[in-house]
Amino acid sequence: MAGWFDANLVSILNGFAIGSLLFILAVGLSIVFGMMDVLNLAHGAFFLVGSYLAVTFVAGESWAGFFTALGVAALVGLLAGGALAGLTEPLARRPILDQALLTLGISLIVAEVLSIIYGNDVFSVPEPPALAGSVSVAGSAYPTYRLMLIAVGLVLALVVWLVVEKTSIGALVRASVADREMVSAMGIDNRKVKFAVLGVGSLLATVAGVLAAPVYGARPGLDKTILLLALVVIVIGGLGSIRGALVGALVIGQVESLGRALVPDYASFILFGTLALVLIVRPRGLFAGKVAH
Amino acid sequence: MSVVPDSTTEPAAAGPEVRPSPTRGRGLALRAAPLLVLFLLLAAVPLFVAPFTANTLSRILIFALFAVSLDLLVGITGLPSLGHAAYFGIGAYTAGLVSIHWTSEAPVPVLLAAAAGAVAAAATGWLAVRSGGVYFLMLTLAMGELVHQLAQRLTGVTGGSNGLFGIPSVRVGGEPLTLAGLLYWYVLAIALLGFVGLWLVAHSPFGSTLKGIRDNEPRMRSLGYSPFRYKFVAFAIAGGFAGLAGGLFAGLVRIVNPTDTGFTTSALILLAVVLGGAGTLWGPVLGAAVVVLVRDTFGPQLDGHGPLLLGVVFVVAVYVLPRGFAGLAGLATRRRRAPGGAA
Numbered sequence: 147m148a149g150w151f152d153a154n155l156v157s158i159l160n161g162f163a164i165g166s167l168l169f170i171l172a173v174g175l176s177i178v179f180g181m182m183d184v185l186n187l188a189h190g191a192f193f194l195v196g197s198y199l200a201v202t203f204v205a206g207e208s209w210a211g212f213f214t215a216l217g218v219a220a221l222v223g224l225l226a227g228g229a230l231a232g233l234t235e236p237l238a239r240r241p242i243l244d245q246a247l248l249t250l251g252i253s254l255i256v257a258e259v260l261s262i263i264y265g266n267d268v269f270s271v272p273e274p275p276a277l278a279g280s281v282s283v284a285g286s287a288y289p290t291y292r293l294m295l296i297a298v299g300l301v302l303a304l305v306v307w308l309v310v311e312k313t314s315i316g317a318l319v320r321a322s323v324a325d326r327e328m329v330s331a332m333g334i335d336n337r338k339v340k341f342a343v344l345g346v347g348s349l350l351a352t353v354a355g356v357l358a359a360p361v362y363g364a365r366p367g368l369d370k371t372i373l374l375l376a377l378v379v380i381v382i383g384g385l386g387s388i389r390g391a392l393v394g395a396l397v398i399g400q401v402e403s404l405g406r407a408l409v410p411d412y413a414s415f416i417l418f419g420t421l422a423l424v425l426i427v428r429p430r431g432l433f434a435g436k437v438a439h
Numbered sequence: 440m441s442v443v444p445d446s447t448t449e450p451a452a453a454g455p456e457v458r459p460s461p462t463r464g465r466g467l468a469l470r471a472a473p474l475l476v477l478f479l480l481l482a483a484v485p486l487f488v489a490p491f492t493a494n495t496l497s498r499i500l501i502f503a504l505f506a507v508s509l510d511l512l513v514g515i516t517g518l519p520s521l522g523h524a525a526y527f528g529i530g531a532y533t534a535g536l537v538s539i540h541w542t543s544e545a546p547v548p549v550l551l552a553a554a555a556g557a558v559a560a561a562a563t564g565w566l567a568v569r570s571g572g573v574y575f576l577m578l579t580l581a582m583g584e585l586v587h588q589l590a591q592r593l594t595g596v597t598g599g600s601n602g603l604f605g606i607p608s609v610r611v612g613g614e615p616l617t618l619a620g621l622l623y624w625y626v627l628a629i630a631l632l633g634f635v636g637l638w639l640v641a642h643s644p645f646g647s648t649l650k651g652i653r654d655n656e657p658r659m660r661s662l663g664y665s666p667f668r669y670k671f672v673a674f675a676i677a678g679g680f681a682g683l684a685g686g687l688f689a690g691l692v693r694i695v696n697p698t699d700t701g702f703t704t705s706a707l708i709l710l711a712v713v714l715g716g717a718g719t720l721w722g723p724v725l726g727a728a729v730v731v732l733v734r735d736t737f738g739p740q741l742d743g744h745g746p747l748l749l750g751v752v753f754v755v756a757v758y759v760l761p762r763g764f765a766g767l768a769g770l771a772t773r774r775r776r777a778p779g780g781a782a
Contacts, residue, residue: 185573237757242573243519244757247713250521250706251753258747370702374584377577385573414588421581422566429569 155286157407158400163292165399166299167358171372172379172391173306174350180386181322181343183242184234187249189351190373191256192226195219196355197364198260201269212274212356219352227348231341253369261366271359291360298357303392310388319343323386375402378417382424384431393432481627485620493619494691495735497626499728501687504633506711506723508680513709514718515641516673517653518568521576521705522583525563526556526678528590528700530685532597535606535695545611549629549686556682557675559586564674568667571656580702587701602696609690626687633683634724640676641720649673703746707734710749714756716765725764 151158175189196219203215230249237244272278273291280287310316321329322339330336362368379398383390397420405416424432485493505527512518530552537548567578590597597603608615609625616622640646651659652666660666689695698704707730715726733752734745760766 179573185576240761243576244761246519246573246576247709248754248757250709251750251757254703254706254746254750254753258744258750262744262747370584374581378581381574381577381581411592414585414592418582418585421578425566425569425578430574 152284152286154404154407155284156288157403159283159288159292159296160407161400161403162299162396163295163361163399164402165396166295166302167354167361167395168375168379168399169299169392169395170302170350170354170357171376172383172395173302173388174347174354175376176380176383176386176388176391177319177323178344178347179380181319181326182340183245183326184230184340184344185242185246185249186230186344186347187246187373188226188230188253188256189348189376190369190371191253191260192223192348192351193355193358193372194260194364194369195222195226195256196352196357197271197359197362197368198264198269198355199352200271200356200359201264201364207272207275209274209276215356215359216353219356220349223349223352224345226352227345228341230348231337231344234344235337235340253373257366257369264364266366268363268365270363273360295357295361299395306388378421380431382421382431384428384433387431387433390431390433478631482624485623490619493623495731497619497623497691498688498735499731500626500630501684501691502708502711502727502731503724504630504637504687505681505684506708506715506727507634507637507720508677508684509708510712510715510717510720510723511637511641511649511673511677511680513712514716514720514723515646515653516649516670518571518575518670518674519709520567520579520677521702521709522579522581522586523677523681523708524700524702524704525583525586526560526681527685527688527704527708528586528695528697529559530556530682531689531695531699532590532603532685533682534686534689535603535693536596538606538609538689539603543607543610543615543690544613545609545625546629548609548690549683552686552689553679553683556685557679559682560678561671561675564671564678568670568674580705583700583705584702587697590697590700597695597697600697602694604694606689606693606695608693622691626691629683629687633680634720637680638720645669645672703749706753707749710753710756712763714752714760714763716763719763719765722763722765 171189171193175186178184178186196215199219199222200212200215203211203218230252233248233252234245237248273289277289277291277294280289281293282288283293308316310319318329318334318339322343326336329339358372362372375398379394380391381394382397383392383394398417401416401420402413405413409416484496488496505523509520509523512520512523530549533555534548534552537543537551542548563582567575567582570578591600593599608617609622610616611625616625641649648659648664648669652664652669656666685699688699708727711726711730712723713726714729715724716722730749730752733748737745737748756763
């Protein structure tokens with residue numbers, strides 16, 4: 147057992163790094179759906195916008211480039227989310243499917259515009275200079291940047307938990323997930339909440355895109371791969387549940403990393419198998435937030 | 440417009456409707472005439488048009504069959520699937536592989552394609568239909584993407600990202616169908632059989648139960664129906680017809696790419712259904728025609744950025760045509776009916 151653990155330590159750490167990224171991505175998707183009933187299928191496309199911004203600002207050359215990319219990505223994410231909130235507003239009384247279709251159309255448009263701007267080449271983004279090396283973890287060399295990703299994911303999880311559980315904004319979030327009509331009956335403007343929630347959710351997607359650029363690079367089609375993983379995460383975790391997003395992200399991170407390392411040909415089957423297993427035991431995910439969907 | 444008058448509205452109707460049979464008989468005769476004219480027109484087309492046009496029409500027919508098979512899920516059963524291309528692609532690969540390694544004699548590849556589509560849909564559908572609404576959307580999306588990844592990974596079988604090429608042309612009685620017109624007749628014949636099959640499913644007591652489940656699932660359950668079993672069978676049937684369409688597609692274009700199983704194709708065909716009007720069966724045929732024409736006519740001018748236009752059409756359709764083309768026709772019908780009171 148100890149030998150197996152040592153041999154696969156790198157894969158396990160990779161799993162945590164992917165899990166961190168997936169958490170950042172999935173928590174935005176999950177909150178947006180849990181609070182606003184908008185299934186944002188453009189989430190993966192927003193992620194890819196972040197990755198390409200990292201390419202544009204040559205995020206790997208210097209810290210300045212990296213932070214510029216992060217800042218611009220955050221701004222773009224906020225604006226995109228706000229725009230999406232405005233676009234979905236006329237559809238608020240229509241079935242959830244209509245809003246999902248709208249975001250599907252937007253995701254196609256964004257992905258194509260990106261491929262027009264950047265072409266169909268595969269870009270790789272180096273790590274920021276101070277994190278470019280690797281450190282020794284229990285005898286194996288491991289890239290510093292990925293350790294940083296794990297740390298960022300953990301910190302973000304802590305921050306989200308603190309905000310949601312301990313602040314008045316968090317109380318609003320929890321109340322909106324539980325009963326949106328009641329919240330708006332208490333005198334809180336639903337539309338403002340929607341702008342804020344979609345803005346923050348999309349910001350998380352674009353920021354995750356920048357953070358992921360040194361790992362995944364930027365290429366056409368990455369948006370769908372990432373969207374698929376994020377969807378699997380929130381289906382496993384339960385829509386609207388932050389704890390579910392964290393657990394789901396960690397599980398899928400390990401499945402992706404260990405699965406690909408141990409049985410590369412069957413990784414897709416294992417992903418599907420995990421999904422199937424969870425849904426057989428818990429049809430609404432591990433930590434189902436809402437009952438009505 | 441006259442095929443399915445009963446499914447455009449009536450959100451509250453649950454359970455099979457009972458209609459006096461003489462009305463039904465007369466209605467059928469009235470409806471059959473324009474359909475017969477349409478069929479003759481469709482059959483006569485290759486005598487008058489260029490091979491390229493016949494080829495485009497063949498593609499429209501295939502995508503129409505594909506769209507109607509999805510409509511069985513989206514419109515009739517109320518299950519919006521974003522992974523239906525998986526079964527289309529599995530059918531296409533099956534037909535291609537059968538043609539390459541065994542025989543391309545007419546009905547064999549498409550029949551096996553339909554069987555493969557149905558089996559694959561049954562193998563994945565039991566999981567998908569456990570959930571509804573957005574969960575179903577996400578699960579089918581995930582399944583479609585997995586099939587897409589498999590098609591790309593299993594290079595030994597599928598040819599990977601190069602696609603499966605060198606598929607021999609379809610043979611009827613040993614003679615290869617190389618002329619676009621003959622191929623069109625072959626596609627037309629099989630696609631019409633497919634349409635009739637789907638129409639019969641949607642108008643059988645089984646189809647009425649599906650509509651009941653769509654409109655009021657708890658009520659159907661309390662009446663003693665098992666929604667899970669009905670949805671599962673509907674999913675498998677839809678997968679089978681999608682596989683049939685895929686088989687035709689492989690025979691027509693003679694190359695199958697992983698993209699044919701992927702998200703973009705699924706989104707494209709869902710767009711066709713939504714654009715045409717879900718639940719009407721004839722609407723998605725129109726929707727598929729528009730989608731194929733837009734993609735094949737304007738796509739090449741956009742340097743392969745057809746999905747961009749597709750996305751724009753999607754966004755516009757969601758705002759402007761909430762019920763698709765069928766919604767427009769439905770408006771006209773309702774206005775005509777309105778003075779006479781409740782129909």
